[in-house]
Amino acid sequence: MSDRDMAAAVSVLRDEVLDTVEHGDRDPPGAEVFDALLRTLSIGGESVPGLDLTLHDSVARRLAWGDSEEAVLQDAELVFDRLLVAVDRAFRDPADQMVVIEAATQVAVTVARVVSLAAVSRATRDRADRLREEMSQRQLKEVLEKQKANIARLEDDLRSGFRD
């Protein structure tokens, strides 16, 4: 089977692998993984940097919409599992099955890498933000100390001679 035919043959499994019915016009969870798989199959093995970029883009979009990294990972896992079951049923030739399985594994590893990198980037950002917060806290504490001193002085002055 040619690369194009293979991609077409797998694309008909979309409804079986993804929850397309539940989500109507919107992209169902895991669509980015399935699309990356089709892309990999259609050009006969996507290069790792190319796949990385594609998935990075789609995963970043999902995270930006508020999905957690865990959710992205769960969806990828579900797509993988369902795909394997669907491929086993849909393809008679073991050689064809192997082509899809190899591509699916490549996509799975890449998704995991992209999600991990996203988590690491988030951790780095959070770490930097925390440092900024701590700097703000130091400044606020200084201000608070000065205010306390002012308040104490004013209270003393009022107590000592300027009673209400």
Next chain:
Amino acid sequence: MKTPVPAPPVKVAGDTNVGKVRTTNEDSMIVDVQRGLFVVLDGMGGANAGDVASQMARDVIAEFVMHRRSTMPPRALLDGAIQAATQAVFNAAQAQRERHGMGTTCVACMVLDATHVLVGHVGDSRAYLLRGGRLQTLTRDHTIVEELVDRGLLSPDEADRHQYKNVLSRNIGARPETRVDMVELELKAGDRLLLCSDGLYGYASAEAMQYLLGSGDAPDQVARDLIELALRGGGGDNVTAIVLEASQPAPSGTQLVRTNGAVAWWQRRQRFLHVAKERGLPKNAMVRGLDANEALELVALNLCQAIFHDLEKSTGVNVWTFAQTLAGGWFERGGDWSALRGMMDILGEATRVVVDEIRTLDAQLGFLLDIAVSRALVVAELALGGLLAERLRQVDTELIQLHTAAQETIDVESLDETGDRFIDRPTIPFLRAERVITAVGVPDEVAGAIEKTLTIARARTSPRAELVKQVLTSLEAIATDGGSNFATAVLAARDLYGVRTVDDAGIMPLFDALDQARILTAAAVHQIQVPEPIRAKALRAISTAHQRLVGAATGLVLEAAAPYTDRLREAQQVTSDLRDRVAAAEKRRAELERRFATNVDVSQPWGSRGNTEW
């Protein structure tokens, strides 16, 4: 005036060996702990004259020091002893024709007081000092070549290659008197001194000597090891070594636990058994049928012994083995968890009682023991945890098999009506509850194909790519795991993850290795000689394993990254609280200033400035 102390504040041991080539040992030594005198002599001269010279010098030096120890200052004493030996050997050499030319080298160390030693030497026997892990030579060989180097007539490189590099310029016996080089040394706690003949340093590298001296073993062991080292290096000469160790600093906590702690624990073993008995150990279901004493001996005494050995060695291996054996045996007999838990609780309580009693007698030791024994108990719990995880995995597999069998026989429609569905609940937090089960049991032929594939992949792995090899091993374990469940993958991922920093440098090598393993297995699976359907099944199992492994590894990354967000939120909360406090303080300050301004409003005439009382 310093006089040699009778009992030196050092530990010392010496050893000598004839070597592998010579037939007689011409080396001699003095290890006189009582007088604080330690000497190595290396005799030379034909017709057995070498051993005569070294033994004669040894006897003269020992006698000289013994008789004049209390009357002479140390430098004069040591110099006098060596001069007397020189005179005696020279006279003996002159008296007998066949002993003409005999002589000996000498390196001597005399302990002066608690912190000082005096080292004197003639010839090429050496003294070394190991301090702070570094080995330095205290003596300079009295060879012709060294003298030429000293005078600037030879470079050190030329000296190493010089044909006369072993010819001595000074020794005991060549002349009626000799010049002794002396150095006084202040010893620091933990210093080690080595006196040796050229049979040691000529056949052993300085690095190896440094390693052995710094090993922390007792001096007698070090001396034996040094001799062994020279023998392994060829043993071409007689070899002698004396090792002196200055008093150690106050023992560290670990050393205290290893020595006093272990002893204190072992001394209270009967108390431990008694408490365990009181807490009801003999009544526990695990030892039902055994006599009370038998039960105590089998369980409590064994644990007591395991803890003792672990304290001694600062390890947890004995307690680990104990817990595994105890729990493994119990589970194999079909025992239940509650009895094991009860037993561990009893043992834990008895341990606490004993440690608390030690603490009342010696607070510091009790504190240290508390930590060490707590660690032992944690190790035991970890061992139990491992067994339970394994058991859980087996139960998981059995449940899946039962579920599959049930699905084939049960009327699904009737189940739908009652809503009584079997739900495969995940045990790993980030996994879906409704995930499909992709494999139930791996047939032998597929397992064989998986093994062949991974063997080929491993063979193609670079020898230095340890992480890739580890991934391949993990893949085999997961792929051949019948239930294809996640426990194996999570455990393997934890092993792979190890300790990593949460940044690109820490995480990327792991995913690079996972990707490399994917490429290797994808190539290898096409090379195995099996029917095509089996090959496809093997690839499917390996790919599933791969997906599980990367999923679990990513889960660990997410787990590691999560605290950063939590800490940021905490910090943001603190900042927000501080802002609120600043705002409140600002409000208060403004209020006070308003009142103050009202009271002293200078724009008002006297008497109208608020209600100020002067």
